[in-house]
Amino acid sequence: MAKSPIIHVFDQGDYSKHRLVTLPPTDPQPLPPSSLRLRTRILGQTTNNLTYANLGFAMGWWDIYPLPKNTPAPYNDRSKYATIAGWGYADVVESTVPGTPTGGSVYGYVHIGTGTWDVSIEETGCKDQILVTSPHRQHLWKIYNRLSVHPSLEKLENENGQDVLGWDALMMTLFGTGYNLSTFGFAWDDSLRIHPMGEGEWSAEDASLDDALVVVLNASGKTGMSFAYALRHARPKAHQPRTIVGVGSDKSRPLLENCGFYDELLLNGDAERVKLLVAKQKPRKVALLDFGARPGTMASYTETLSSIGVPLYRFFVGGDNRPAKASDLMKARGARGEGVQVNANTLREKGIEVGGEKYFTDFDKAWEGFIKQGAIKGTKLVWGEGMGVGERLGSLL
DSSP states (O other), X not given: OOOOOEEEEEETTEEEEEEEEEOOOOOOOOOOTTEEXXXXXXXXXXXXXXXXXXXXXXXXXXXXXXXXXXXXXXXXXXXXXXXXXXXEEEEEEEEOOTTSOTTOXXXXXXXXXXXXXXXXXXXXXXXXXEEEOOGGGTTSOGGGTEEEEESOHHHHHHHHOHHHHHHIIIIIHHHHHHHHIIIIITOSSGGGOOOTTSSSOOOHHHHOOTTEEEEEESTTSHHHHHHHHHHHHXXXXXXXXSEEEEEEOTTTHHHHHHHOOOSEEEETTOHHHHHHHHHHHOOSEEEEEEESOOTTHHHHHHHHHTTSSSOEEEEEEEOOOSOOXXXXXXXXXXXXXXXXEOOHHHHHHHHHHHHTHHHHHHHHHHHHHHHHTTSSTTOOOOEEOOSSSSSOOEEEO
């Protein structure tokens, strides 16, 4: 007899209160037309998952995989409990989609659990890309409803190795945010230029990083490091910034030194030192990007850089992912001051509109280059299994 499925559930008001819940067995229902029945196999575990839990109320992340109808009490209370998802691979257990056969796999925003889940699908006609059309998910950003179709995971593992699949799950989507911000938000070609927030005026001068000094806060985070890599390895040399400064904690410094993505390294409390660096290099502009730095770091660097007489551009890419009340989270976001909130979904989707098939070809080339370079030097890919049971659910720590 198959083991009963297990899901991960947390308190909406405090995601640090979470538990694994076993669902009672149910008979599988016939799969409707144009649908997939999927089971998660490889799941990336990152701090981004904490952000999904923290801000799910505002972004709709809690709605993607609602609590199943057979969730036992008290965890069936949807006003108090929720589930989230993570990036990774799922097996296609059953399919009524002609172009996505049973036995293959998909990559995308997958369920955290050992059971199966069903989605209705629309084929896009673009490089193995399909979209989830399940009605309860249509208020979400398209990035969370986009799946890429692949052969079986056994075939992929034989061709590429297990660790490549692990890096895909752990940070390919986060790499995409950094790559898209560099390629489209800071475009060197007018035909590629997209406002980082998705809407509004965004001139060639706004986007230009020529002769600029770029400061990356939370430089050891996966998205920040991916952005720094893309600035140096996925854009023409003539349009790369003059200097990329990585800002992090003392604990993260060895990682930042090993990765080789940054020209200068500073600590969170070194805001005054960046002023000396700007005075020495005299850049044309400074781009200050917050990829989820410790509280107070963005404010400190902003205050220092605002007094140097060089144009300052501020960008918000990540946020504080510590458990907090919804009202406090929204208050903190409102207190950040002026700047551009980067929209990962719009950058990607408009990038696909601009590039078509070429978008995926160029992205795959950049991602493969990142992997071949050893991904993030100084880090170790760790595989785990299960959710406290024998059922295999690959994860990365």
